[in-house]
Amino acid sequence: MRDKIVLIDGHSILNRAFYGVPDLTNSEGLHTNAVYGFLNIMFKILDEEKPEYLTVTFDVHAPTFRHEMFADYKGTRKPMAEELRQQVPVIKDVLRAMHIEVIEKAGLEADDLLGTLSHRCEEKGMDVSIISGDRDTLQLATEHIKIRIPKTKQGKTEVEDYYAADVQERYGVTPKEFIDVKALMGDTADNIPGVPGVGEKTATKIIQQYQTIENAYEHVDELKPPRASKNLKEFWEQAQLSKTLATIKLDADITFELENARHENPYTKEAHELFQRLEFKNLLGRFDVEASVNDVEKYFREVTGKEEIEKVFKEAEKAETVGVAFSKDAGNVLPLFAHASGYGRVSLCYEAEKIVTIPCDMDADFEYLTGKLSHLAKGVKRFSMCGLKEYLEWLPELTSENGFDAIVAAYLLNPLKNDYNAEDVAREHLNLLIDEKLDEGTKSCYEAYTAYACVPVLEKKLEENGMFRLFNEIEMPLVFTLYDMEQAGVKVEGEELKRYGEELGARIVELEKEIYEMAGEEFNINSPKQLGVILFEKLEMPHAKKTKTGYSTAADVLDKLAPEYPIVAKILEYRQLAKLKSTYADGLANYIGMDGRIHSKFNQTITATGRISSTEPNLQNIPVRMELGRLIRKVFVPKEGCVFVDADYSQIELRILAHCSGDEQLIQAYREARDIHRMTASQVFHVPFDEVTDLQRRNAKAVNFGIVYGISSFGLSQDLSISRKEAAQYIEHYFESYPGIKTFLDKCVSDAKEKGYAETLYGRRRPMPELKSSNFMQRSFGERVAMNAPIQGTAADIIKIAMIHVNEELKKRNLKSRMILQVHDELLIEADETELEEVQQILQDKMEHAAELLVPLSVDMHTGKNWYEAK
Missing domain, CATH: 3.30.70.370 (Alpha-Beta Plaits)
Known part of the structure; x- marks a missing residue:
């Protein structure tokens, strides 16, 4: 049985992932979408291939032989986006942490490395799978070298596979002939010039007949169409350059020890830590590693029995800071002694080496423990929790003077992240990694420790950041x-809400009938596809915007049509009422509590x-x-x-x-309690204050509020239904005023x-x-x-x-x-x-x-x- 090696074109797959995965950033502000997408593609391939060996190749950002020789062509490549560039060293760090061989060499492009490595491995009797988004690599396909090209469709990764026979079937030429096709047709993405006027079909026909561009040139006067003949004569030197550019090297001077590429368990502790830092939570399930080893966990202990519990609280009362965590631990707690919400365990940390967890039981039920915590909250300088508001029901003696919410503090330091939990705070501010698969008692201890230990750290950072x-x-x-x-x-009249919903429902039914009559047929008003056909094909309305799935029926499109087409005005009303009914009339009813009130968060x-x-x-x-x-x-x-x-x-x-x-103008106007919008209209439109029309005042109001939001001339023109030039003049006059x-x-x-x-x-x-x-x-x-x-x-x-x-x-x-x-x-x-x-x-x-x-x-x-x- 032949051994198998997977070779991945690092930059190509990273680039494909960058443009295929929506932008992601971790809490440090690092862009991570390309790394995340790369890993998903790599894991999919590894799960399918199960190779004995694995290597990833990268371009080095230095001039390569082909860059220098043909700088006019390859040298004009578009520079890499900054958000992608910063992810290149990150993926290399991740791969090395996973003990995956990374190969790069100045002066060589990744595809030259792939060509050389695949050729060597095939000669050693191995099967090779090359993973690349670049179809240039199809020239490397043989009976034992498979080219795999990932494609993203509707958020899912699919892979096209090509052996030599597949290349011939799909493109009508052999892998080697594929080079010559590209030499003729060129490639704008790779800045390969090719021969002007020769497209893919013509290039393929020529190579099918003559096998190489050199042979085709020998029969140049026989080539068809005549334009191809004429241009190949005129641009023969360019065609030769293009072939050199398109040809992947099979004999690059690189050192490669196969044993270094052996693929074993990539799910290392180092990789696990990097995945946590990058916040790839849904990839962590691939790891079967123990929680990060640290000195904290050895201090965790479970405390039961009234005497021991009283001792713990007496010790805690002497502390300046106490970290507290509640947890839902139904599996280990008698429901009788837990709270109805499911909370059945509290954990405390009051010294770096005093971290205890207390389950609810016959000696200490939930009410007893929360009573002790509330009393404790009175005396300590800092009573810290992660997400304090959720627990205030059981801490009536806690005040804002000594309460400390670690989540709120962490949010202030980075408000771009909006889903903080204790694990995030521990990782970002204590450099402590917490495995999410731990039992509830251990997790609760970690949360209490985090709440305790982060107080001085977060306070210092808040001070430093003002x-x-x-x-x-x-x-x-x-x-x-x-x-x-x-x-x-807030109290809600349930019956009134129901009546309101019924009124909306009746009007919605009326509108449906009216819309069907005006359209001349029944259709699904909520289907953009069906609605688009009715409006833009059957009724032949203007402003049609064709998308991949049909005509756009977005609000901005319909708003333009509504003044002239009554059916569109009714469709807009229908949408608004349907939204009111589902979201408010029906939706709010589900939140009315037993007390007749809605308790929003x-x-x-x-x-x-x-x-x-x-x-x-x-x-x-x-x-x-x-x-x-x-x-x-x-x-x-x-x-x-x-x-x-x-x-x-x-x-x-x-x-x-x-x-x-x-x-000074605006300040004085407010001090004199003047009508700001009328005053702005007077200034912008150059009319006396008392002669400002209602329309001018409305327009000035839009400018006033728009300026606060950094409105552009385009945005203002849309808001006021005026030309962009007029809007720009309004803004210019505003700033002059x-x-x-x-x-x-x-x-x-x-x-x-x-x-x-x-x-x-x-x-x-x-x-x-x-x-x-x-x-x-x-x-x-x-x-x-x-x-x-x-x-x-x-x-x-x-x-x-x-x-x-x-x-x-x-x-x-x-x-x-x-x-x-x-x-x-x-x-x-x-x-x-x-x-x-x-x-x-x-x-x-x-x-x-x-x-x-x-x-x-x-x-x-x-x-x-x-x-x-x-x-």
Whole structure:
């Protein structure tokens, strides 16, 4: 039986993976999509081939023989994208960690290495599989050398296989003749010039008849078509150069010890650590290695028995910092003594060598353990957990002064990552790798240790990054504020919600009938393919955009058609109502609890700008643009004896822009409480303030708010349905009117490029890797974010400060009223009717004085018997 070797064209497969896999970055900001895609292709091949030997070849970034000799051709290759270039050394590190032979040599291209190695191995009586995305390698195919070309289709990797016979069947020429075909037809991807006017079909016919370009040249006057004959005469030297460029060397001067390429178990401890660092979590299952060996685990111990448990807590009370973890350990815990949620174990770390886990049992049930923890929380300087808010229900004595959430701290240091867990914190900040396959008790100990050990590390990093006060004075108190809001929830009238859904359903049925009548037939309105055929083929509407799957029926396409085609307007209405019904009328009903209230989750570690988000369900996305959408707010009601108070910051981002830019015109306008949009219209359109039309004011409003988001002339032209030239003039006049704003926005971009991050007034940082992208669209996006992040992030910080102060004041005065919702710049209070005036005064005071800016913060406030009335 013949031994087998797999040879992989490193750069070719890495390049294919880079363009085939969506962009991925790990928490260090390193691009990883090419490495991830490469590994998936390699594992697929190895699983299929099961070779005895494996080698990966790479180009060296130095001029090769062929580069130097034919610099006009190969030398003009497009430079490698920066995001791909940085992944080349990473894949080499990964391969070496997996004990996979890597071969590269200056002056030789990867395909020359493949040609030479495959030739040598075949001569030794081996079977060879070459893995490459470059069809040049087809010339290497023989009876024992198989060329395998991976292709990505719909996210899945498929592989085309070619022996010599397959090449002949597919291309009509032998592998050796394939070189001559390429010499004639050229290859723009490889900058092989070929012979002008000779395409693949003509080249193939010529070589099928004459076998080589030299033989074809001897019969050049007989070649057909005449153009091929004429051009081969004229460009014969170029054809010869092209053949040399296309020919892969079989005798390159390289040293290769076959035994070094022996393929054994690649799933080493070193590779496991690299995969964890790169955050390839779904590839870790391939490893059958023990958890990373470290000195921590030897200190883990399980404690049972009341006497031992009391001793542990007495020792912990003396510590400055305690790390705590809860875990769901149903397999080892008597359900009777665990919490209904499934939590049946707590773990503590109060010294580097004191890490204990305590399961719930007859001696210590869940209530007993959480009681001890809550008492412990009063005395220690730092009570640290990963994801503290989730556990505050059982820690009533913990405060924001000594509570420490490691996830929130880690998020502040890298807000581009939004799914932190204890393993991530351990890896990134303690250089500690935790195997995800550990038992619950061991994992719980690791989490407690991580929560303990990361406190000084994260505090130091926050201090170094200027975010220590932000963490202590805003983010940690906010954890407790959000917990209070989640516990309170908001009351929903279930029957009203049901009726609302029925009304929507009836209107949707009406619209269906009307659309079918106008179309002249029934079809699936929700099918873009069927809808496209109706609109652009049957009804012959303009603005058709053909895609691979049919005509585009995206909102931007339909919006252009709606004014002239009533059926399109009805389709848009149908879509909006269907979304309202499924997401809100039907969807919200699933979240109403036994108390008749929805308890949404408020997240502070999701958005890169620092904004709070809402999930399960998302109550920040309740529609506001359509009247029918706004009506859903009527189902949100205060409990009996209460009224809603809704307080909304007025133009907070524009006010922050005025403060940050120091623009005198804008500052003065806000101080005089002038109509900002009317004033902007007056400046931009050069008309007296009192003569500004409603349309001009609306357009100026779009410019005002668009500027905050770094809007382009194209974006503004789309928003206002004007030409790009007009939009550019609006923006130009705007900056002439407010020169301070232009200076400020330009500085935001230049600072972000220099520092690598944008920053709010409160020191919150938003890393800006997009500004270094080789992709123009990505860089442009980065520049817009660099302009907007300081403004939007500062607004987020201010609303957080207001929330904290309002919540604290309500509790301090022992009021029954509660803050129940936050929607970006808006706070909703369920106010007891007897406390209404006091609540309004608190809201006004705390929101308007949350920050001291060069312009006043203004709050619009309304009351009502439901959220619709209050808004």
